[in-house]
Amino acid sequence: MTLMRFLLCLFAFVGALAAAGTLVVSIMLMLRFPPLLIAVLLACWILNRLLKVLSASIQNKPTKNTAT
Template sequence: MKATLVAVIKLIGALFVFVGILAGCLAALLMMIAMVRFPPLLIALLLACWIFSRLQSAFRKTSE
């Protein structure tokens, strides 16, 4: 009885992990499609990545 319950819990956990990975991949794919169709989104993403890298380098310099 106990082994069966553990197996069911593991199955449900694996199912949640699978659904989460699938949803993440779908969200990334939809974001790529949206960036191709609407170029301002691509510009905004590149600008956000640039600002993030500048902030990271600035934080790294202050923590050393």
């Protein structure tokens, strides 16, 4: 059981290191190539607008009550 816990912690640590490394490399690439930074910012803006539209449409949709 101790070995399994150790392997789980090891894989979690390696995954966190890989994620941090990927984040650093992507930020360096965005700073090196400004069109990539513009594309990422535009994608984040579009996702934000889409989430706002979807949440507004979900809130405005009336729910069906089958009990009445």
